[in-house]
Amino acid sequence: MNRRRFLQISGFSLAASSALWSCQTSSRQRSSSDGRPIAKYGRARDQSLRIACIGVGGRGLDNLNELLSECDAGPQPQFVEISALCDVDLNMLDMAATRIPNAKRYRDFRLLYRDIQSGAIEIDAVVISTPDHTHAFATAMALACGLPVYCEKPLTHTVAEARTIAAMARAAKVPTQMGTQIHAGNNYRTVVELIRSGAIGEVSFADCWDNRSWCCGQLTPGALVPASLDWDLWQGPTLPSPYIKDIAPANWRRYWKYGSGTLGDMACHILDLPFWALGLGEQNGLRAEIGADGPAVDSVGCPASLEVSWAVTWPSRMAGKDPLILRWFDGGKVSPTVQELSAKDKQNYGRFNTLFQGSKGFLLSNYDEHLILPGALAEKVVAPAPTLTRPAGHHLEWINAVRAWTMDLPTDFAMTGSNFQYASRLTELVLCGAVAYRSQGSITYDFESGIIVGTNAKRAMELMTAPSRDGWALDPNSLFFNSNGFKIH
Numbered sequence: 399m400n401r402r403r404f405l406q407i408s409g410f411s412l413a414a415s416s417a418l419w420s421c422q423t424s425s426r427q428r429s430s431s432d433g434r435p436i437a438k439y440g441r442a443r444d445q446s447l448r449i450a451c452i453g454v455g456g457r458g459l460d461n462l463n464e465l466l467s468e469c470d471a472g473p474q475p476q477f478v479e480i481s482a483l484c485d486v487d488l489n490m491l492d493m494a495a496t497r498i499p500n501a502k503r504y505r506d507f508r509l510l511y512r513d514i515q516s517g518a519i520e521i522d523a524v525v526i527s528t529p530d531h532t533h534a535f536a537t538a539m540a541l542a543c544g545l546p547v548y549c550e551k552p553l554t555h556t557v558a559e560a561r562t563i564a565a566m567a568r569a570a571k572v573p574t575q576m577g578t579q580i581h582a583g584n585n586y587r588t589v590v591e592l593i594r595s596g597a598i599g600e601v602s603f604a605d606c607w608d609n610r611s612w613c614c615g616q617l618t619p620g621a622l623v624p625a626s627l628d629w630d631l632w633q634g635p636t637l638p639s640p641y642i643k644d645i646a647p648a649n650w651r652r653y654w655k656y657g658s659g660t661l662g663d664m665a666c667h668i669l670d671l672p673f674w675a676l677g678l679g680e681q682n683g684l685r686a687e688i689g690a691d692g693p694a695v696d697s698v699g700c701p702a703s704l705e706v707s708w709a710v711t712w713p714s715r716m717a718g719k720d721p722l723i724l725r726w727f728d729g730g731k732v733s734p735t736v737q738e739l740s741a742k743d744k745q746n747y748g749r750f751n752t753l754f755q756g757s758k759g760f761l762l763s764n765y766d767e768h769l770i771l772p773g774a775l776a777e778k779v780v781a782p783a784p785t786l787t788r789p790a791g792h793h794l795e796w797i798n799a800v801r802a803w804t805m806d807l808p809t810d811f812a813m814t815g816s817n818f819q820y821a822s823r824l825t826e827l828v829l830c831g832a833v834a835y836r837s838q839g840s841i842t843y844d845f846e847s848g849i850i851v852g853t854n855a856k857r858a859m860e861l862m863t864a865p866s867r868d869g870w871a872l873d874p875n876s877l878f879f880n881s882n883g884f885k886i887h
Contacts, residue, residue: 446477451483526550546796549577558848598755617640636656662828662832
């Protein structure tokens with residue numbers, strides 16, 4: 399048995415694989431020659447961390463490149479090697495292999511995890527950049543192996559999956575990070591500090607918006623599967639269906655079966671700022687009344703535009719106060735409040751994507767800049783002393799945490815900003831917006847229990863999960879742990 403812990407998920411079985419490329423030794427030093435202690439799992443500070451990348455096309459290739467560049471450019475360069483590449487599309491796999499020719503290549507990530515379990519390949523951490531519908535399964539298997547994980551946003555495709563992954567991450571106690579890259583940016587951290595310092599007073603609502611429109615997915619029976627693509631593997635846990643023309647590498651976002659439209663694509667980036675600044679990831683007893691408005695619901699394709707509102711309450715806030723209101727607009731819709739401010743000030747504030755309204759004034763922000771209104775208030779605001787660290791990079795923040803973990807240095811969930819405890823609740827909030835829209839009525843969601851209450855609860859609860867095919871069920875009841883690690887079935 400491999401020294402790493404492994405959970406054998408029910409129904410997980412694999413046929414013997416064909417011979418795969420052998421993993422080559424990094425050119426960097428791989429042994430401690432000066433007597434320094436060897437780290438847990440054999441990693442010393444001067445040894446490369448061995449990374450497996452699952453999904454290497456599109457965003458996956460970006461993550462690979464950004465990871466390597468951040469590690470090389472940091473104040474203390476971190477040695478990493480990409481030891482394994484995995485993608486269901488041979489064209490994407492070959493493209494990544496031109497950059498990382500010595501990595502072992504896989505098309506099925508289950509084969510990668512099998513090799514990790516058996517000891518056929520040594521991996522220290524996993525980066526997952528697959529479409530949304532495979533996030534949870536690929537992440538669960540990494541956590542079950544006791545491996546640190548970086549997973550793209552949203553963390554999962556369904557609310558139920560987010561809660562399962564959060565529980566697994568708590569048990570695994572490994573460094574995790576969701577791919578909200580801007581979370582590490584200086585501007586976001588400055589805005590959080592300003593809001594928490596009371597620069598615009600007590601915040602009563604926040605608006606977020608994005609003009610993208612991942613919408614209107616349609617079935618195309620009879621389309622030919624590209625020769626490079628393993629369509630069966632691409633579908634992963636979803637119920638099998640005929641190939642949809644041009645669904646990869648990005649158009650899957652237009653389909654409920656695989657994505658969640660613009661809301662699923664962008665809200666974890668943009669709503670992240672008020673979610674963080676207002677401490678919603680830290681509150682006990684959090685509840686939200688959620689409503690959504692858009693075009694008539696289509697069972698296949700996501701809407702061209704969407705408006706979602708969350709009226710959020712929690713016990714420590716509610717002493718005679720109204721709920722905190724969050725609103726989301728996409729597909730060309732924009733915050734009416736920012737439109738009013740633009741008209742009043744004869745200014746175009748359209749470059750921003752987030753607006754906070756406080757008792758003293760407003761704060762507008764995007765990824766790179768922020769603005770306090772009115773100007774008279776801005777002149778009085780004194781920048782608070784920094785309370786948040788400024789990491790050299792989002793990927794590097796996670797890699798540094800992985801390095802500390804491999805060396806048995808003190809680690810906890812807070813070592814990364816978008817760790818899975820934080821990211822899972824943000825993902826729940828976002829995906830509940832899609833549930834409210836698809837259930838065609840407002841819902842009230844209790845974040846502690848994961849239960850929807852109210853007149854629309856039955857239909858909404860059905861949308862909290864997604865059907866899966868045999869051998870791919872992510873059953874929360876199967877995720878048991880004991881003092882020796884993960885339960886082996």
